[in-house]
Amino acid sequence: MTNRVLLATFDDDEDLLAATTAAREQGLHIVDAFTPYAVHGLDRAMGLAQSRLTWVCFICGMLGALGMLWFEHETAAVWWPIDVGGKPWDSLPSDVPVAFEAAVLLAGFGSVFALFAVCRLFPGKKPTNVFPRTTDDRFVLVIDEADSSFDLPSVRQMFGEFNVIDVEERVSDGGSIL
């Protein structure tokens, strides 16, 4: 199914933000925006929901901590208890440092791998820049023209008010819009 999309290029992050807010207010369907750095407030302007990766981090951390605590208990109190200086077999306070480190390790790596999975980032992936300078100094807003009430001239004029540098139409065949 072919899809027409509109690419609006800006060279200032505030222009992109204002344009995104205006586009959303007009009810235009925003596919995505491409920026060389994380623009503060853009996620809110695009109406993106809060990421659930924080939950992944928390759950991985808990798994790490509890798993490590279980392991420390089993080795020291069940499988082969060894008397070291008369200390008790299952001493929770002394289990804490290693369990904490395991929690941090699992939480960190879990979040990062989840990020890669959700964003489909992997080594060897072909770069899918819509515009070559989006990693340098250009900000691109991509609007979907699927709505039948989409009026190209008025949208162009609206973007013009935000110092748009270039407005380009592309056709995507259900895949990428390169």
Next chain:
Amino acid sequence: MSDSQSPLRPPLITGDKSLGDVTRDICAPMHCKPTGLWWAGFLVSLAALILGFTAVWYQIAVGIGTWGLNKTVGWAFDITNFVFWVGIGHAGTLISAVLFLFRAKWRTAVNRSAEAMTLFAVMCAGIFPLIHMGRPWLAYWMAPYPNTRGSLWVNFKSPLLWDVFAISTYLLISAIFWYVGLIPDLATIRDRSKPGLRNRITSILSLGWNGSARTWHRYETVYLLLAGLATPLVFSVHTIVSMDFATSVIPGWHTTIFPPYFVAGAIFSGLAMVTTLMIIARKTMRLEDYITHKHIERMCLLMLSMGCIVGLAYGTEFFMAAYSGNAYEQFVFKNRALGPMRWAYWTMVTCNVGIPQLLWFKSIRKSLPMVFVIVVFVNIGMWFERFVIIVTSLHRDFLPSSWAHYTPTSIEIATLAGSFGLFFTCFLLFCRIAPAIAIAEVKGAAHLKKHAAPKSVDAQQIAQTESVSPEESLTKVT
């Protein structure tokens, strides 16, 4: 809603740069030929590294007897160097993670090299626990895995084992934090590079990054999470390192002040090392517009505050010993200041408490050569702090008949030199192959305004183009 920058605040990036300028300036050192200064530094570091490698090889082949250790002083240079390097690593994480949580935008010019410094410092640190074992080829016995020794498990109650987990976790988390921060910059380099080796490597390592805002949104979330994880990690790692001493019974070691004392000292010494590297990097890579005097000023103020905390810790230790009435504890401190190793103690106090007081004076903070000299002294002083804690507490403890002296052998000194060699070799290579400043982060923090018109255009044209300001555009929409 973008946050606006107060006009009173000095710009984060000087020199009226555009976003494209930022990319070009930061990527420039990777493309041009290395300068004579770089080669000089690299060859000296490499020489030190080879010397250290030889010394370590010899020591592993012949044994710990090649060191100057004895039954009384069982730990000296080995653990001093270990704690020294771990401490240096902590400042990198402080700048990356803790300053990120505090929303200190100025960190963006220094956090990439600071994190790289952390990685190299932790690598240097990790060498010492490995080589100080009697049988380093059995180091894998420190890992808890099912084995044929009855399944003999490690002793989770020992701080030495907590260290294994802490340092490993710290190295891995620092690496992943550094790499995740690098991904957008690798994409920038990929998109600028011609087909070739650099293009291929950055293509693979940038994971197909394209600047999508949806990805940035999740990325920023994970970055915040990593920063939030790295902060308690810093505190926990150096606390665990301090427990190596605090959980013992020796006067001078067995004190509850050690965890905060060590953490403050680590941050202090690490900041000094970061400042050293910053001053060198900004000059040699022509990044004076990015690592500005304001950055150095802020580092100096952080160091001053940490130095005062360290000085307070010294005073507290002394007071607690005096107030405790414990003869052994009191003796340790008298011995440190007046005994045969008093030269080390007074070096430590002068370098850590005395010399940093110069940083109260703005004229000194503004002078980069003065700051460079001060931070070198701080590094020396902090090395001596660990040496004093370890060796002076050991060489004269409870039983006078056990008292002994300690003299380092050439092997130990060569190993210390080798660790510096490894650190600087890695750092100099890093400056050549990776962007020394976080390109995307510094762009995001600096609020660079696009140029309204090229500089060569006359005043009338500039007045016309500037008449439609973004504020007016916004009011037209609403």
